[in-house]
Amino acid sequence: MSSRFWQTLRLGLKSLLLHKLRSGLAILGIFIGVTAVIWLVAMGEGVSYQAQQQIKDLGANNIIVRSIKPPSDATRGGGFFMAYGLLRDDYDRMVANIPTLLQAVPMREIRKEARYLDKVTDVRLVGCTAKYLEINNLRMSRGRFLSDKDLERADNVAVIGDAAAKVLFPYENPIGRFLQVEKEFYVIVGQTEDKTPSGGIGGSLAAQDYNLDVYIPLSTLRWRIGDMVATSRAGSREGEVVQLSQITVTVHELAEVDATADIIKTLLQKFHPVVDYAVTVPKELLQQAQVLQMMFNLLLVLIAGIALLVGGIGIMNIMLATVTERTREIGIRRALGAKQRDIVSQFLTETVVLSATGGLLGVFFGFLCHPAIVGTRAVMRQLFPDVIASLPSNIQQLEPRIAPWSIIAAFLISVGVGVVFGLYPAQRAAKMDPIEALRHE
Amino acid sequence: MKMAARIIDVHKDYILKGGIVVRALRGISIDFPEGDFVAIMGTSGSGKSTLLNLLGCLDRATKGEYHLGGEDVSKLNDNELSEIRSRYLGFVFQSYNLIAQLTVVENIELPLYYQGNISRDARERCLEMASMVGLSDRLDHRPYQLSGGQQQRVAIARALVNNPHVILADEPTGNLDSATGEEIMQVLEALNAAGKTIIMVTHEADVAARAHRTVRMRDGMLETHTPTGALN
Numbered sequence: 001m002s003s004r005f006w007q008t009l010r011l012g013l014k015s016l017l018l019h020k021l022r023s024g025l026a027i028l029g030i031f032i033g034v035t036a037v038i039w040l041v042a043m044g045e046g047v048s049y050q051a052q053q054q055i056k057d058l059g060a061n062n063i064i065v066r067s068i069k070p071p072s073d074a075t076r077g078g079g080f081f082m083a084y085g086l087l088r089d090d091y092d093r094m095v096a097n098i099p100t101l102l103q104a105v106p107m108r109e110i111r112k113e114a115r116y117l118d119k120v121t122d123v124r125l126v127g128c129t130a131k132y133l134e135i136n137n138l139r140m141s142r143g144r145f146l147s148d149k150d151l152e153r154a155d156n157v158a159v160i161g162d163a164a165a166k167v168l169f170p171y172e173n174p175i176g177r178f179l180q181v182e183k184e185f186y187v188i189v190g191q192t193e194d195k196t197p198s199g200g201i202g203g204s205l206a207a208q209d210y211n212l213d214v215y216i217p218l219s220t221l222r223w224r225i226g227d228m229v230a231t232s233r234a235g236s237r238e239g240e241v242v243q244l245s246q247i248t249v250t251v252h253e254l255a256e257v258d259a260t261a262d263i264i265k266t267l268l269q270k271f272h273p274v275v276d277y278a279v280t281v282p283k284e285l286l287q288q289a290q291v292l293q294m295m296f297n298l299l300l301v302l303i304a305g306i307a308l309l310v311g312g313i314g315i316m317n318i319m320l321a322t323v324t325e326r327t328r329e330i331g332i333r334r335a336l337g338a339k340q341r342d343i344v345s346q347f348l349t350e351t352v353v354l355s356a357t358g359g360l361l362g363v364f365f366g367f368l369c370h371p372a373i374v375g376t377r378a379v380m381r382q383l384f385p386d387v388i389a390s391l392p393s394n395i396q397q398l399e400p401r402i403a404p405w406s407i408i409a410a411f412l413i414s415v416g417v418g419v420v421f422g423l424y425p426a427q428r429a430a431k432m433d434p435i436e437a438l439r440h441e
Numbered sequence: 442m443k444m445a446a447r448i449i450d451v452h453k454d455y456i457l458k459g460g461i462v463v464r465a466l467r468g469i470s471i472d473f474p475e476g477d478f479v480a481i482m483g484t485s486g487s488g489k490s491t492l493l494n495l496l497g498c499l500d501r502a503t504k505g506e507y508h509l510g511g512e513d514v515s516k517l518n519d520n521e522l523s524e525i526r527s528r529y530l531g532f533v534f535q536s537y538n539l540i541a542q543l544t545v546v547e548n549i550e551l552p553l554y555y556q557g558n559i560s561r562d563a564r565e566r567c568l569e570m571a572s573m574v575g576l577s578d579r580l581d582h583r584p585y586q587l588s589g590g591q592q593q594r595v596a597i598a599r600a601l602v603n604n605p606h607v608i609l610a611d612e613p614t615g616n617l618d619s620a621t622g623e624e625i626m627q628v629l630e631a632l633n634a635a636g637k638t639i640i641m642v643t644h645e646a647d648v649a650a651r652a653h654r655t656v657r658m659r660d661g662m663l664e665t666h667t668p669t670g671a672l673n
Contacts, residue, residue, distance in 0.1 A: 007559055014542050332538045335499060336599070337527020337555035339520050434499050438538070 012349040019322075026318045027358040029311030030414050034362025037304035037410040042369045042400035044300045048293035049401050055289055057137050058282035061102075063249045063261050065090075065268070067242055070276045081228065083241035084276040090268060091247055098249070098263055100256040105131045105248045108221055110229055114214055115180040116168040123164050123214045125181060127221030133192075135248050138210060143175045143190030146217050150189075154219040158186035162194040163211035179214065184224050186216060196397070257283050301406075305413070311358065312417035319351050319425035330429050331437025340430040347429050351422025352415060359414030363407055369400045444508065445606050445638035446473040446496065451505030453491050453661075465491040466502070467661040473607065473640060478633040480649035481642045483658035490611075492658065493642050497530055497609045498522045510606040527555040531600030535612035537592040539584040545595050546571060546580040552603040570598035574628060590621035597628055601637075608632065610641040614648055626651050
C-alpha cells in the first residue's frame, strides 16, 4: 500500500515536471501566502513583544498611582494655585494600612531647565528615593545612584540621564560637576545608561523617556523647590501645588495585586473627593495587551489567509486546465482499470504536491523574515533617512519574532488548501465518462 | 466449448438532449468461444463502437446480459467494472493511447498498477511482455521516441500484461502504413495462435480477412455472421 503511495507520488511528480512553468506559478501562489502568514505573524509578535516587555518593565507586582490634573474648577484651595494629586499623607497611609505592601516608592517630577556653564536643556527633574533605580529598571553607566543617606540629609546631589549628560557635558565626565537648576547647584554623582524610551501604554501612563531625566533626592526637592510650581503664562501667573507625582507600590505576590489595588482605591477615595489620581495595574495592562495581541494576530492571519485563498484558487484554476488537457489520459487510465477513486487520488496527489512544495518553500522563506526586515530597514535608512526617522519608534525598532505555531499552521493550511482546491478538479476528472474521455482529442 | 465472452439479446439506447432516443443496439446475441479471433465490421453508425464499448465494460447495456469468463457483468457498478477491466480485459486502440509522460515499461505496467499489484513479479512480467513484442531495448523510452508500429507494440504488451480473457482491438492498424500494419497483424495472429481470444473492430476487408470469422453490423443489428473462408 505504501509502495503504491510512493508510486502515485512519483507519477504525480512526473506529470508536474512536464509543465514546469505552470507548476511553478501554482507553487508561487501558495509560497507567497505561506510566507505572508509567517512574516505577518512574526511582525505582529515583534510589536506586541515590545509592548509586553515595556509593561513587564513596569513590574507585574507593581501598582502605579499617579497624580492627574482634574478639571480646573474642582481643585483644592483657591486663588490661582491649583492644588491636586497625591499627598505625602497618602503615602504614609498606604505604608501604614496595606498589609501586603512590600515597598512604596514616592516620586515627584517637575519640568525644569538645567544648566551647566553656557549649556541649557529642558529636563524632567525627578525627586525620588534610592529604590527608583530598581523599579524602573535603570542602570548606571557612571558613578552611583542616590542613596538613603542623600535622602536623609537632603543633600544637593543629582544623577543625570544619558541624553541630558550628552547635551550638557559633550566632552567631559559629568561626575563631580555642578548642575544648576534655577538658583540651586547640585553635585552630579552618577549617570544612567541609555534606555530605550517606552511607548505610551494606556491612558494614565504616557510615553516615558528616561534619558532626559535628572534625579535628586525627594527630600532635597521638597526643601529646595517645594510643592508649588509657578508658571507665568500670557501675563497671568498660574501655579500648581502637587506633593507627589507618583507612588509605585510593590506587593509580595502576583496574586495580591488586584486586592491591593482595591485597597489603594478605597484609601484614596476617602481623602480625595475629586478624582485627581489614577491607579494603573501593569498586570492588567499585560493581560489587555495579550488579548490585543491575539486579536491582532487573528487579523494578520486573516489577511494572510486571503493570500493563501488566492493561491488556492490559482492552483484550482491550473488543475482544472490540467484535467481538461489530460482528458484523454484519464480515459486511457479508466479503460485500463483505474477506478474513480484512483483518478481522484492521482490528481489530488498532484495538487497536494504543488501546495506542499509551496508551503515548504514558504516556511523556508519565513525563516528569513528577520534578516529580510532588518536588511530592508537598513537599505531604507540609507535611501530615505527622513521617512524612516518619521516612523514611530516601535516600527523603527521592530524585531520580528517568528512564532513556532505560525510555521506549523501555515504549512498545514497550505496542504489543506491543496486538498480543498484539488478535490473539485480531481472529482471532475474522475466523473468523466471514459468513452467520451477516450474520444477527446 | 468454453466461452470467453457471450452477449445475450443486448440493447443499448442513448437519450439525446430533448428526449430523442437513439437505439444504437437492437438486440444482439453473439458467443465468443475461447481462442476466437473475430472481426467486427460495419459502416459508421452501425453500432460497432457501441458494441465494443459494451464488450470492454466501458458502458452498460440498457437491456440484456453480458457474460465475461463465465461471470455476468451486466449488472455491475462503475467500481466493479473498473476491476473487471483491469483483470480480464486488454485494449488495443487505433491511436495507441500510450501515456506520454510514462516510459515504455511504465505504460505496460499500468493495468497491474490499477490491480494494486506493483510487486517485483509484476515488473518482471512487464519486461517479459516487452520482450515478447520485441521492445526489450526500448524500456526507458518515452512514447514520442518510438515509431507508430513500436507504440502499437507497447499497447499490445500493455493489453497482455494482465493475462486477459479477451483482447479488444479497435482498428489496431488504422494509423499504420501497410507494412507496419502487417507486422501488428502478425503479432495479433501469433497471440491468437497461443490461445488468446481477440475481438477486433475494423473496416478494412483485408484486415478482417485475417480473423477466423467476421461479424457485420448494420443499424444496431447483426447483418451476417460468416466464417472467414467465405470472404475469400
